[in-house]
Amino acid sequence: xxxxxxxxxxxxxxxxxxxxxxxxxxxxxxxxxxxxxxxxxxxxxxxxxxxxxxxxxxxxxxxxxxxxxxxxxxxxxxxxxxxxxxxxxxxxxxxxxxxxxxxxxxxxxxxxxxxxxxxxxxxxxxxxxxxxxxxxxxxxxxxxxxxxxxxxxxxxxxxxxxxxxxxxxxxxxxxxxxxxxxxxxxxxxxxxxxxxxxxxxxxxxxxxxxxxxxxxxxxxxxxxxxxxxxxxxxxxxxxxxxxxxxxxxxxxxxxxxxxxxxxxxxxxxxxxxxxxxxxxxxxxxxxxxxxxxxxxxxxxxxxxxxxxxxxxxxxxxxxxxxxxxxxxxxxxxxxxxxxxxxxxxxxxxxxxxxxxxxxxxxxxxxxxxxxxxxxxxxxxxxxxxxxxxxxxxxxxxxxxxxxxxxxxxxxxxxxxxxxxxxxxxxxx
Numbered sequence: 001x002x003x004x005x006x007x008x009x010x011x012x013x014x015x016x017x018x019x020x021x022x023x024x025x026x027x028x029x030x031x032x033x034x035x036x037x038x039x040x041x042x043x044x045x046x047x048x049x050x051x052x053x054x055x056x057x058x059x060x061x062x063x064x065x066x067x068x069x070x071x072x073x074x075x076x077x078x079x080x081x082x083x084x085x086x087x088x089x090x091x092x093x094x095x096x097x098x099x100x101x102x103x104x105x106x107x108x109x110x111x112x113x114x115x116x117x118x119x120x121x122x123x124x125x126x127x128x129x130x131x132x133x134x135x136x137x138x139x140x141x142x143x144x145x146x147x148x149x150x151x152x153x154x155x156x157x158x159x160x161x162x163x164x165x166x167x168x169x170x171x172x173x174x175x176x177x178x179x180x181x182x183x184x185x186x187x188x189x190x191x192x193x194x195x196x197x198x199x200x201x202x203x204x205x206x207x208x209x210x211x212x213x214x215x216x217x218x219x220x221x222x223x224x225x226x227x228x229x230x231x232x233x234x235x236x237x238x239x240x241x242x243x244x245x246x247x248x249x250x251x252x253x254x255x256x257x258x259x260x261x262x263x264x265x266x267x268x269x270x271x272x273x274x275x276x277x278x279x280x281x282x283x284x285x286x287x288x289x290x291x292x293x294x295x296x297x298x299x300x301x302x303x304x305x306x307x308x309x310x311x312x313x314x315x316x317x318x319x320x321x322x323x324x325x326x327x328x329x330x331x332x333x334x335x336x337x338x339x340x341x342x343x344x345x346x347x348x349x350x351x352x353x354x355x356x357x358x359x360x361x362x363x364x365x366x367x368x369x370x371x372x373x374x375x376x377x378x379x380x381x382x383x384x385x386x387x388x389x390x391x392x393x394x395x396x397x398x399x400x401x402x403x404x405x406x407x408x409x410x411x412x413x414x415x416x417x418x419x420x421x422x423x424x425x426x427x428x
Contacts, residue, residue, distance in 0.1 A: 006206040007387050014040075014210035018217025027219045036218065040211040044380060047208025048366070050201035052376055054194050055367040056153040059350065060165045061191040062310075067169025068184055082411055083304055086404045087312045088348065090250070094242050094396075095347040098318035099325060099340055101238050107230035108329020115223045116332050156370055162349055198363065212380035224330075224381065231326050232385055238322060239315055239392050243399055247314075255406045256417040265293040265420060266402045273398035277390040279309040282398050290405050295419035300409040308401035313351035315393030315400075316361050320347040323382060324368055330381060333373045346371070362386065 001009075021032045111119070144159045146152045152160030172183050216224055248259040255262065263270075272285040283305060290301040324343055328335055335343070350364040362383065366376040409415035 007209055010206035010208075010210035011213055011385065014213035015217050018214040018219075019221060021214075021218045022221040027221075032218050036215055040214040040218075043207050043211030044215060045377075047201065047204050047212070048377060048379065050197070050204065051363040051379075052366050054197050054201075055363045056156075056161050057190065058194045058198070058363060059161050059367070060149075060153075060168070061187050061194060063162055063165030063349070064169040064172070065184070065187045065191060065310075067166050068172040068180070068187065079300075079303065079408055079412060082408050083307060083404060084311070086407055087308065087400070090247070090400055090403075091312070091314050091317045091348050091351060092344060093246055094314040094318040095321040095344045095351075097242055097246065098235075098238050098321040098347075099344060101234060101241075102322045102325045102329075103340075105230065105234050106329060107227050107234055108326050110227035110230055111224065111330050115220055116330065119220070119224075120331055156367065159346075159371075209383060212383055216380060227330065228381065228385065231322075231382065232389065234326075235319055235322050235389050236392055238318055239396050242314060242318055243396050247396075247399055247403055250403055250407070255403060255410060257406075257420050261420050262402075262406070265289070266399070268293070269398055269402065270395045274391045274395045277387070277394045279313075279394060279397050279401075282394070283309050286398060286401055290402060294402065294406060295415065296405050296409045297414050300405055300412070300414060304405040304408055305401055308397075308404055312400040312404060313397050315396030317347040317351040318396070319389060319393045320351060320361060320365060320368065323365060324372065324374075327369060327374050327378050327381060328372055331374045331378060335372065339372065343368075343372075361390075 021029070021035070025032050144163045146157065146160030146164055149161060149164035151157075152164065172180055175183075244259070251257060251259045251262045266289050269282060269285050269289040273279065273282040276282060286305045286309075287301050290296045290305060291298055321343055324347070325335070325340075346368055350368060351361065362379065366379055369378055370376050406415065406417075410417065
């Protein structure tokens with residue numbers, strides 16, 4: 001049985017058992033408390049701890065690799081600058097759109113004050129008091145320059161680890177080429193090991209998800225299901241709006257072709273991305289679709305698509321921004337405009353650091369939540385339904401790869417939208 005099917009099955013079983021326990025016995029019944037303490041709770045905690053375990057090394061390896069790769073991009077000249085700028089700008093636009101929509105809709109506001117207080121108290125009993133939210137000001141920007149990267153990693157200071165990763169990657173580009181290769185090999189091996197650990201953790205996901213969702217539904221019944229439904233609808237709607245609206249305008253304005261024609265040409269890649277939830281697994285299909293269906297030169301495809309599989313994370317950044325704000329709303333944590341801006345920046349940076357595998361952004365989300373005073377265990381509220389959201393956001397990530405490749409190829413004078421127009425009827 002495929003992993004995503006088992007995760008959904010775990011979600012269904014855990015939710016059904018939890019709702020049954022809540023309605024039939026009550027949250028305070030001795031049997032329910034026993035299952036929470038000795039079965040469901042430990043299962044969920046082991047899964048979450050495995051995800052939390054890899055956050056800091058994953059952030060460091062991914063950020064350092066990305067910056068070290070800029071050395072090659074810089075030597076590539078204009079094409080590299082255009083590609084990087086396209087990835088970062090569209091990812092920031094996606095994150096900003098997500099924050100705007102979640103602030104307007106406020107799905108977390110559907111949680112009643114009584115349920116919110118009980119939720120905070122419950123997580124305080126199981127994992128200690130919520131972390132103090134990070135204050136943001138001039139001191140924050142100074143504090144980003146960490147004195148001790150190991151201490152930052154131990155303390156969960158993600159900004160410090162990100163800064164060290166940026167500096168480490170930049171340093172690699174300045175040393176001898178043979179030593180660059182050695183360090184790049186080390187970082188690539190470290191990233192592969194972390195991805196393998198995430199893969200092991202995801203194999204535990206069906207059981208961890210069942211335990212986590214059982215705990216939520218057994219304690220709160222239907223009280224969290226309505227806000228969760230609004231949240232899921234909001235994420236899917238925001239992803240669709242970004243794909244059709246924001247990227248549609250980019251396709252028409254910068255690529256010079258009808259979005260309908262463009263989407264029809266890359267349908268195979270979008271379906272592959274949706275079904276695998278992995279940008280890396282979709283890379284071979286991307287290369288084939290880009291060259292054969294879009295007519296983009298192999299030179300551009302070989303440059304843009306592998307880079308995009310790591311750095312073009314429009315959907316992931318949008319999802320992370322909405323999820324952080326939603327869980328802040330659920331736990332009653334109010335964010336200032338400055339903190340919202342930091343959420344956008346963190347969503348862009350951590351989406352680049354997310355492993356291009358199913359569930360790769362979940363460990364980073366745990367780290368982001370603690371920055372804003374939400375317990376990392378709060379991820380349990382959404383983790384059970386993450387699979388369908390993962391599928392949708394990966395498709396949006398891959399859409400960004402194709403738009404970037406077409407934009408770069410056209411701007412370099414190596415491709416014309418006439419290739420698509422002559423093979424497809426003109427959009428009326």
